[in-house]
Structures are given as C-alpha cells and as structure tokens.
Amino acid sequence: MSELVVLSDHSSVHDLHEYMLKTSDGKIKTATINKSRIAVKLTICILFALTAVAFISFDYESINFIESVAATWNNMKVLFGQPKLTFNSFAGAMHALLITFSLGVLSTIFGALIAFFGALLCAKNIADPHSANFIKSIVAFIRAVPTILWVLIFTVAAGLGSVAAVVGLTFHSVAYLIKAYSESIEEMDMGVIEALKASGASYWQIVFQAIIPSSISYMIAWTFLRFEINFTNAIAVGAAAGAGGIGYDLFMAGSFYFDLRELGFITYIVVIAVIMLEMVATRIKARVR
C-alpha cells in the first residue's frame, strides 16, 4: 500500500475550506443532495419494503417448501429430459402449431390495418392534438386490460371459436402498433409533407405519396416484431382460454392428461418456434437501427 502523499501547494488548506462542504460531524462531503439520487434510493427502498410485505402476506397454505422444490427439480428432469408424445401425434402437434401461427397472423394483419389509421390520427406531426390525445387514452385503456381478459370477454360475447381469440388478440396488437407506427411517422421529414401541401395535394394523396413511402420500412419491421409477440400470446391464450392451437395442447398435456413427457415434447416445439422467430426479429431490429 503506498503511503498517502500530502501534496504541498502554495495555498494552505484554509483556502480550500471555501469550497469544501462539510457534513454535520465535520467530514468533507463528496456530493450534494440532489433529487435524482434521493429518488433512486427511495424507489429501491420502497420496492424492497413492498417485496418484504409481499412475502409476509402470502398465504402459503401449509406447503412443504423443500418437498415441493425437490419435486419440481425431479419433474423438470422428466419434462426436459424425456420428451415423448403419447396422446398427440407429431402431425397433430404440427397442425396445432400451424393454428397458433395463423391466429398470430390474423391478429397481426387486423392489428396493422386498424393501427395504421389510428396512427394517422395520433402522430404528433400530422394529427390534431385533440384526436391524438383521444386515441392515446383509448390505447392506454386497451393496454391496461390484459389480453387474456379481452379474449375471455369475447369468448362469451362473440361465442367460442377462433373469432373470439383473434378479436381478443387484436386489441393489444392495435395498441402496440399505433404507438410504433405513430413514432415512425413522427420521425419523418416534415419538409416532404409541406412541399406536397403547398402544391395542393389532398390529405389522402399526401398519405400515400409521402407518409407511407417514408415510414414503410419501419412499420414493416414493427409489424414483424408484433407478430412474434402475437405468436407467444396466442400460445398463452390457447392454454388459458381454450382457444386451440399448440397452447391448448400444452394445457391438455399438463392439466388433463397429467403427462410430463408430453408436456416436455410440446415445450420443445414451442421453444424452438419462439427462438426461430426471435432470431428473425433480432435481424430485423438490427437492420432498422
């Protein structure tokens, strides 16, 4: 350890005291209080406190934790280590995958169509502020209701079947894509719009000749990204709302047939599909950046 060298200087330590701030017990401060640091520390403390409250307040219902963890570990070994289809066939699973895929496709197409018009009404640089705020509030509301609830609501309101699933999945699609599309539109060069306006073009002419060509690549990228999310959502919804597809097969394997091996096989199918989609999405994201 090197000894601390006391720097000799022309000025004495007394001069420095003009600049140094001291704490109440005489120590030199290294930083002043500012909002940002307090907010960070406060947020962390509150989050930790709430976590503690959560653990204390949970009703564990006489569970034997160690036993359950051990059982989980054993089940994981079976699920990931010994996948095997019993009640389903590989062709059947592929068909289910195709159904889930198609549910994702449909909800993305509808979402994109509706969101396009929504974004036109919402983008800060071409829409009027009132309609923009209105759309933003609707979007916030849509996003706040979880997708599963949208699907369940429409399952009763519109009847069982793919219509409920597609309509339910479309809601969050629309919300996400309105935000994405309007941000793409907001990034475009206003000069083009001004020029067309000046030459007397109508609203829809400007949309098709200026706005679409400038932001189309971003919009397409966002649409693919949303499709990846819709696919995952379709799985979840298939499981929880009986909407069919590979998610439903997952649910059946786990909660109906109680077959861990089948659950494992279907899990592998799902994971591979999701990873492939993610690879495509990462490549698209890199291109757009």
Next chain:
Amino acid sequence: MASEKKLKQKISVFVERKRTFTCAFVGIMALFTLASIVTDFSIIEGIVSIPKSIVWIVNNLVPDEKSWSKMPRILAKLTETALLSIAVTVCAGICAFLFSLLGTRTNGITTLSGRLVRIVAAFFRNVPDVVWAMLLLFSFGQNVLTGFFALFFTTFGMLTRTFIETIDEVSAECVEAITSTGADYMQTVFQAIVPSSMPEIITWVLFMIETNIRASTLIGVLTATGIGYAFDMYYKRLDYGAASLVVISIVVLVIGIELISNQIRKVIM
C-alpha cells in the same frame, strides 16, 4: 432520344413500385386466406360479432349493486397480485443483475462465460411462463408460489438480457477508466457500473412490474391464484357484474403504476 430514355426510366420506377405494391397486397391476401382456413375463421362472422359483442358488453359487463359488495374480496386479490408482481420482479431483478455481470463484454470474466450466460438467459426467456406454470402445478399445486416461480423464471431471463445490453451500452467507457486506475473487480462494479446503469435498471424493473401484473392475470387463470382467478371464477358463474369490477380495478391499477413509473423516470434520469 435522351428525353425519351429518361421518360422510360421514370415510368419504370412507377411500374416497379406498383408491382411491389401489388405483390405485397397479393401476398398478404394469400396469407390471410390460408390463416383463415387453418383456424376456421370467417371474416363475416368476425365483422358481425363486433356490434353483437359491444351490445352484450354494454348490457352485461356493468357492475350492479350486488357486485359492489364483492369489492373487498376483489381488492384483496388485486393487492395480492400487485405485491406478487413486485416481489417477483425485484427478486428476479437482483438475480438477473448479478448474473448479467458475468455476461457483459465490459466486465465479464471471459467470453466463454459471456456466451454461456446469454444462452441460459435465452432459455429462461423463451420457455413461456405458461409452461413453467403447468410444470409447477404438479409440485406446488394451486398455490401463490406457483405463480411466483412461473413468472420468476421468465422475468429472470428477460431482465438478464436487458441488463447485459444496458451495462454494455452505458458503463463500458467508465469501467475502462476505473480499471486503469488500479481498481479491482468489486470496486469497479460498485463505483462504475452501479452508479451509471442504475436509472435504466430501475426503469426496466418498473416496466417489468407492470408487465407482470398482466402476465399474472393469465397465470392466475391457470393456477387459480390472484386476480386472474377472481375474474375466471365470476365469469364462469355468469356473475358478469363482479367480473366487470375486476376488469375495472385491473385497469385502474395498471394505469396507476404507469403514471407513477413515468414520474419516477422523469426524476431519476
């Protein structure tokens, strides 16, 4: 002649654009038709169902006097879900932060450990929380811990990847500088990485809390816990008034958390 050639060029641009447009349109129509056949989806039925649904929702999904009496129960479930979401995200966040330190280019141990960390994170991220929920139902039953661990694994995977990106983006430069002063690993983590990446980390944690509230609604339907269970129960009993109260309270909670997160983000950045 030169001008004729130019004209032909200009026209060819338009022709090309029209061609791309037509191709895209035909492609999407084909995709749409195929998907509709596979899922047995009828567009007419779809369009007709919209007004039908709106009418039904307006008539049924409204709270009546009896529903309000169920409010305390609903609020209790809502609090349970909110606390669960916070606890899951905080625990997963701490684990993810520690794990991501091993995976960053900036300060990681080796590139081999970096690659391993990313693979493990990808595994946890891509196995859907539904699968974890199904698996845990076997060993934990319909217990709050089932939902906890189901969300924990997915959140851990997501946050690890996000934190690695954040640390590499924000901290790389000052880590280099502090390493050059002779600081050791732990000092670099606490004096460089933590102060520089903390605001973004908190932002992501708040975002995941909000996401997890919605995710735990779905998991709750599967595992009979939390607010998802409340909705499912009332819905299956055809008690639509109470179900609507559940939806409204979820909306209020989510929007509330969003507003708080935005405020916090403004101050800490």
Next chain:
Amino acid sequence: MPILEFNNVSKVYNGATRALTDVTFSVNEGEFVSIIGPSGSGKSTILRCINRLVDATQGQIMFDGHDILKAKKAELRKIRTKAGMIFQHFNLVNRLSVVENVLHGRLGYKSTIDGMIGSYSEQEKENAFKIIKKLGLTDQAYKRCDELSGGQKQRVGIARSIMQDPRLILCDEPIASLDPSSAKVIMDHLANINKTMKITCIVNLHQVDVAMKYAGRIIGITAGRIVYDGPPELLTKDKIYEIYQSHEGDLITDVG
C-alpha cells in the same frame, strides 16, 4: 534507467489483425512524448498495452522496473496505480459529482470494501480538493459530471489521474473531442504537470502541429510499426507524409 521500455512488442487481435509489429522504444522519466500516426495505426494499442487494458501477444514491456506482461493480479493493480490514463471521451461516471470522480483515482490504493462503499479518508478528500483547485474546477466541485462542458470533463479526467500519484500519464487523444480553446487549456495543463510534478506524459495526437509544439519527443507509427522516433525539430514534412502514407496537399495541415 528508463521508466518505460518496449522490447519487440507485437499485438495480434483474434489471430488475424496485426495491430503492432516489433515495437521497440524507451522513455525516460520526465519526458513529454507524443505519438502520432493515422487512424488504426496502433497508437491506442500501445497505450493500452502499458496498463494492460490490452495484453500484448509478444515481446516485453518494462514499466518502472516491473515486467508488466508477467504481473499477476495484485502486482497489476499496483502497476496500474502508477500509470494514470485520460481518454478521448473522458470516460467519467456521469451521474456522480466531480469530487467523487476525482476520488476514483484512489481506488487502486484502497481495500476492496473501502473502495466498494466509497469510504475515503479526510486527507484523501483534501488532496482531491487541492487537485481540483489546481485545475480550476472549484466552482464545479459538487456538480454532476454530465452538467460539465467537454473541457471541464477532461480536466476532471486529468484530476482523477493525478489523484493516483502516478509516475506516468497516458493520454489517448485527449483533445480530439474538444474545441480549440479548451484543447489549449488541456495541453497547457499537461505541459504544466509534466514540468512541475515531473510526471512523464505519453500523448496520442491527431494534430501534428499540436504534437510538435508541446512534445519534447515524437514517435511516429504507421501500420503497427515505428517509423520515426526523435525530436520535433527533425520531423520534416516528408517524414510526416511517410507516417500518414499520403502526399503533398492531402493532409489538413497542408491547407493554408
């Protein structure tokens, strides 16, 4: 004994890219050396080999009597404390105050725990303020570093280096991100530190005219090899063209 010796040092990245080939030179204590050369010639690599932010693949580097490439963790920490470094993009922890950033220069001397929690002695804090005053930053002492201008940030970087009580300061393009007046302030500070505190300075520079004005010795490097090593007076225009592999009229210094 020279304070720094490079003996036949080579660095190859990923088995393919040759960044340095057979670099040999030595620096005596108190010298002000400037390294010039085109982008990608290996200037940054040389500096980073000295404090082992980058590990040389071949050769020997002696710094203050230590064989750097053979140093293990604890010895490496000590070596790094003796070599301060300042960067083109300042590399400060932006959310922390100037004082806190300057005190980071002491981390190499502190125990792990003390460094982690940021517990510095009163003497260390006083020294930090002395250095802050020397660099004219007293009014900014408690400001967050992202509130400072480029020139001020670089002065914080210099203060952090001096805090280490180093024998040598490595400067990787310290003025590349600064406007001309801030750049002069920084170079003047470096010259002052070199003269009054007898700290050896090795400075990477793009600007050949700045190098010639401030440095007592210039090392020109091209494609990983040293092509010039001597005083600025002997650096002819032809030599400069050779270093930058260009011709009359191609360099910005030829303008006007």
